[in-house]
Amino acid sequence: MLVRTVYDEEHEIFRAAIRAFIERECVPHHEQWEQEGIVPREFWRKAGAQGMLCPQVPEEYGGPGGDYRFLPVVVEEMFRVGASGPGFPVHSDIVSGYLLNHGSEAQKQSWLPAMVSGEAIGAIAMTEPNTGSDLQGIRTTACRDGDDYVISGAKTFISNGQNADFVIVAARTDSDAGARGISLIIVETDRPGFRRGRNLDKVGLKAQDTSELFFDDVRVPASNLLGEEGGGFALLMTELPQERLAIAVSAMAASQRAFDLTVEYVKQRKAFGKPLAEFQNTRFKLATIKTDLAAGWSLVDQCIRQHAGGQLSATDAAMAKLWTTEMQCRIVDDCVQMHGGYGYMLEYPIARLYLDTRVQRIHGGTSEIMQEVIARSI
Ligand SMILES: Cc1cc2nc3c(=O)[nH]c(=O)nc-3n(C[C@H](O)[C@H](O)[C@H](O)COP(=O)(O)OP(=O)(O)OC[C@H]3O[C@@H](n4cnc5c(N)ncnc54)[C@H](O)[C@@H]3O)c2cc1C
Numbered sequence: 001m002l003v004r005t006v007y008d009e010e011h012e013i014f015r016a017a018i019r020a021f022i023e024r025e026c027v028p029h030h031e032q033w034e035q036e037g038i039v040p041r042e043f044w045r046k047a048g049a050q051g052m053l054c055p056q057v058p059e060e061y062g063g064p065g066g067d068y069r070f071l072p073v074v075v076e077e078m079f080r081v082g083a084s085g086p087g088f089p090v091h092s093d094i095v096s097g098y099l100l101n102h103g104s105e106a107q108k109q110s111w112l113p114a115m116v117s118g119e120a121i122g123a124i125a126m127t128e129p130n131t132g133s134d135l136q137g138i139r140t141t142a143c144r145d146g147d148d149y150v151i152s153g154a155k156t157f158i159s160n161g162q163n164a165d166f167v168i169v170a171a172r173t174d175s176d177a178g179a180r181g182i183s184l185i186i187v188e189t190d191r192p193g194f195r196r197g198r199n200l201d202k203v204g205l206k207a208q209d210t211s212e213l214f215f216d217d218v219r220v221p222a223s224n225l226l227g228e229e230g231g232g233f234a235l236l237m238t239e240l241p242q243e244r245l246a247i248a249v250s251a252m253a254a255s256q257r258a259f260d261l262t263v264e265y266v267k268q269r270k271a272f273g274k275p276l277a278e279f280q281n282t283r284f285k286l287a288t289i290k291t292d293l294a295a296g297w298s299l300v301d302q303c304i305r306q307h308a309g310g311q312l313s314a315t316d317a318a319m320a321k322l323w324t325t326e327m328q329c330r331i332v333d334d335c336v337q338m339h340g341g342y343g344y345m346l347e348y349p350i351a352r353l354y355l356d357t358r359v360q361r362i363h364g365g366t367s368e369i370m371q372e373v374i375a376r377s378i
Contacts, residue, residue, distance in 0.1 A: 002294050006301040007069055014055070014066075015073050019080075021050045026083050033207035037199050038162055039085045041121070048118025053088060054096045061100075062113030068308045072249040072300075079253035082349055084356045085207025087123075087160040091115065093246040095122030097239050098168055098184065102227040107186065111166065123164035125155035125213055126236065132157070133369050135170065135236065136179050140215060142171035144222065149173075149185055151193075151218040157363075161211025162199050164189055169215070170236065173229050182232040186224040193218035204355030240365065241317035245303050247364045248317075251324035252296050254353060254360075258328075258335040259289050261350050265339055282338060289331050296324050315377040322370035325360035332357045 007015075025046055033039050047053055055070035057063025064070075071093050078088065096115055099108055099122075114120035131137035140153025151171055158167070166188050174181030187194060197212025227235050263286065266276035276282050303320045306312045336343035336354050343350050361367045 002298065004297060004301055006304050007073065010066075011069055011073050014051075014070060015077060018050060018052050018074060018077050021047070021052065022077055022081060022083055025050075026078075026086065027081055030083055030085055030207060033085045035206075037201075037206065038209045039087070039207055041118075041163060043086065044118035044121060044163070046118070047086065047088065048116060053118055054092045054112070054116045056092075057096060057100065057112050057116050061108050062116045064116075069304060071246065072304050075246055075249045076253040079250045080257055082254075082257060082353060082356070084205050087121075087163070087208055089246045089250065090124065090159045091122050094239065094243045095124055095168060097242050098124070098226060098235065101239070102184075102235050104223070106223065107226070111186075114165075120165040121160055121163045122166055122168070123158050123160040124168045124170075125158045125161075126170045127155060127157045129154060129156050133366060135182070135233065138170055138172055138182055140169065140171045141175070142169075142173050142183060142185050144173070145219075147222050148219045149222055149224070151185065151187060151215045151220065153215050154197075155213040155215075156197075156211075157200065158211050158213050159363075160209060161213055162196055162209035167213065168226060170232055173232075177230060179233040180230045182236075183229050184226040184232040184235055185220060186226060187215070187218055187220055191218050191220060203358055204352070205359060206355075237314065241312050241314050242307065243364050244317040244321040244370075245300075245307055245312065247360060248300050248303065248320040248324040251321075251328040251360055252293070252300050254357065255289075255296065255324070255328045255331045256293055258332045258350060258353055259286070259293060261353075262286070262289075262335040262338050265342075265350075269340075269342075276338065285334055285338065289334065292327055292331060296327055300324060313377075315374055318365070318370040318373040321364060322367055322374065326367060328357055328360055 051064055052074055054063055055066045056068055059065045075089055099111055115122055126135055142149040142151045166186055169185050169187050170182055171185055172181050173183040193216040195214040200210045266282050269276050299320055303312055303316055332354050335350055339350050342348050345351055
């Protein structure tokens with residue numbers, strides 16, 4: 001394997017600590033969480049106490065004040081063991097970023113320390129039943145009424161939707177202003193009129209809660225507006241690269257896991273009197289995957305480095321997400337094939353990984369939308 005140079009010693013010390021924590025507190029329970037369709041809040045609090053949530057949040061807001069690179073370390077360690085349930089990437093990589101970079105001082109003080117400790121869980125709601133890729137088509141409205149906004153509409157596919165204490169909601173504050181009519185507003189989930197719908201039954205990511213959310217004239221103070229009124233679409237465009245990079249990191253860690261599981265399997269499984277690992281087809285497939293992994297890690301590490309230096313463009317992030325998630329789907333499918341029938345049995349981790357993989361080309365912006373973003377830069 002190529003030597004990765006993106007992390008420093010402090011990141012590796014952090015990695016070792018959270019690796020032990022995940023092995024001890026997450027892995028033994030993950031199957032039960034998959035059956036229940038949700039990760040208990042108690043685990044969120046334990047992860048907070050371990051320093052695993054929002055490690056980039058500065059000390060003044062209750063965090064350890066690490067640089068950006070601590071975030072991908074967490075994602076790598078979770079996906080290394082197939083811990084796809086805890087919605088930490090949405091909470092730490094995405095929601096806390098909106099607050100840190102665009103929140104008012106009061107918003108930061110009220111949410112960030114609680115997010116770091118795991119007392120408060122965050123979600124972000126852009127997607128609606130009638131619009132996903134085309135964010136300009138958002139129909140949820142936020143009407144100004146005195147010192148409040150009154151929010152009406154419905155969202156769907158919202159990660160952490162069942163667990164969330166607050167949701168950053170993309171809503172239309174001006175019906176005639178196109179993209180400039182969209183604003184981001186924080187909605188606490190104990191507000192009257194807020195309702196959680198079903199915890200959606202997904203193909204994979206079984207332990208992760210993904211929900212419909214309903215807003216029936218939910219009244220929030222105008223001070224819950226994030227950034228400027230009408231500035232929501234611009235904020236989404238600013239923050240989506242970090243979300244896409246987190247998905248690219250998870251794609252690499254999951255692909256690496258598929259490879260490692262498969263190498264172990266083909267060495268012990270025999271056919272025609274010899275281990276599968278000795279057939280030329282197996283050796284060549286694994287050689288190709290190993291090469292893909294080296295290329296993918298190089299791309300992702302370069303993006304992590306650039307993002308840590310404030311230089312990751314929307315195009316760079318889209319390229320990383322597109323390439324790594326398409327690669328993950330190919331690799332995991334090949335790895336299932338090398339497991340034969342056992343690869344289709346859910347008691348084998350490669351089968352679960354197969355189910356968790358398919359979403360990667362869809363969420364955080366589909367592969368086609370990534371191609372659209374990249375094509376615009378040409
Ligand atoms: C497990 C999961 C978790 C999610 N979590 C969240 C979340 O926390 N918050 C949130 O807001 N959303 C979330 N989403 C929603 C996700 O971001 C959307 O599903 C995704 O952006 C696609 O939108 P859509 O489902 O409406 O598909 P559509 O936009 O209807 O797209 C359908 C198909 O048409 C293609 N298409 C659309 N427009 C174009 C175009 N211009 N050119 C070419 N092809 C096009 C798409 O690529 C796709 O193949 C989640 C989704 C899933 C599955």
